[in-house]
Amino acid sequence: MQTVEYLKPADMNELAALMQQYAARATFIAGGTNLIPDMRSGRHRPEVLLDIGDLKAMNAIALNDDHLSIGAAATIARIAADATVNAHCPILAAAAAKLGNPLTRNRATIGGNLANASPCADTAPPLLSLEALVEIMDVKGQQRQVPLDKFFRGYKWTDLAPGEVITRIVVPKPSSGMQGGHTKLGLRKAAAICVASVAVMLEKENDHIAKARVAFGSVAPKPIRAYRLEAFFEGKAADATLLSQCEPILQQEIAPISDIRGSEAYRRQVTAVIFKRNLQELLWS
Amino acid sequence: MKQRIELLVNGEYHELYVAPNTLLINVIREELQLTGTKYGCGTGQCGGCTLLVDGEPVLGCLTLAVAVDGAAITTIEGVAAVDGTLDKVQEAFLDNNAVQCGYCTPGMVLMAKDLLRRNPHPSEADIRHHIKGNICRCTGYNGIVRAVKAAAERQIEGDANANG
Secondary structure (H helix, E strand, O other), X not given: OOOOEEEOOOOHHHHHHHHHXXXXXXXXXXXXXXXXXXXXXXXOOOOEEEEOOOOOHHHOEEEOOXXXXXXXXXXXXXXXXXXXXXXXXXXXXXXXXXXXXXXXXXXXXXXXXXXXXOOOOOOHHHHHHOOOEEEEEOOOXXXXXXXXXHHEEEOOEEOOOOOXXXXXXXXEOOOOOEEEEEEEEOOOOOOOOOOEEEEEEEEEEOOEEEEEEEEEEOOOOOOEEOHHHHHHHOXXXXXXXXXXXXXXXXXXXXXXXXXXXXXXXXXXXXXXXXXXXXXXXXXXX | OOEEXXXXXXXXXXXXXXXXXXXXXXXXXXXXXXXXXXXXXOOOOOOOOEEEEOOEEEEHHHOXXXXXXXXXXXXXXXXXXXXXXXXXXXXXXXXXXXXXXXXXXXXXXXXXXXXXXXXXXXOHHHXXXXXXXXXXXXXXXXXXXXXXXXXXXXXXXXXXXXHO
């Protein structure tokens, strides 16, 4: 692994000062579970590492009036086990519990999972369906919030400019009528990279679907929100025929590739299956 | 440029000077000569380099040594008592033939210690879930699962004896 400078700011003020000083030369590290393999393979050659892993402000998980705030450096293991996350965003906790393995979950962070912007990022589909916002700090210390769907721009490409860092994830509290479902399909049960995943948030009013939020992982160049699928369901009566009617729209929304974990045809078929199962569960069980 | 770090490894204090790109596993194996911790895949998939850092199991091959400055680390060498008396988990691994080639064993034992600390009465599913990041290519896992179960029972017995 190439030589690198390593700095660990003690608080947010120190971080802001270092970000201003190093600007685009800085690469952020927390758990390092993505970055270190990339540095070892030479895919990533950072000059200066700023370690944000232990920053208190970036580790906080807090429930506010209308949203849940999750620090970017909160570990995946903590999110999976956290009582507040489980109570208000159970699909996020469920997805976190399926990321990697117990050892990687102890170091990997939610900010890293999103910043890496892999199409198979496990926390992305639940956060997309929860309409989460990503809070970003720039090199001048200015903050902005970007909807997660806008944050992902393409394959491993995000809204982060060089030298910018994710400080926290803001998840609007789902209304009490909203129910969620999540399925991750891997090639095995342990330590699997996702082949296809779906997250659904649904609100039923009497017999109608009042609100639908649908997101997919590993079936497009980035984790995606399926807006046309959501529009198709909203306002419709919860009828079993919807399951077959929605299929052509679902197939238009996704754009999977064939790779070592599955062919395009398999991903198309199986994505429809796991989506419909979640819908069935939410509407009729 | 090398940076100064302090580590408490198996209760022993070390002051070390390491380059920022040095991996924790290399400090443990090469600087400290604690070769019980194994290097396997180097990409966080096999669990051979499992270490307890401030009580949490982490992968030595995905952790920078500078990032754990000030931490207390337990390696497999720190599991038995100083006089060599084996830990209940180690005894159970021997008694249940949970070891074949032995490469995964240090990681498995540390994960078992971690599980039993959190959950003294694990089910078989709990045990299998907890060792999902530790790959064994010899035993087929059954012996390992039996051993962890046996260690849990012995621990409970031991506690009962100590209390009674």
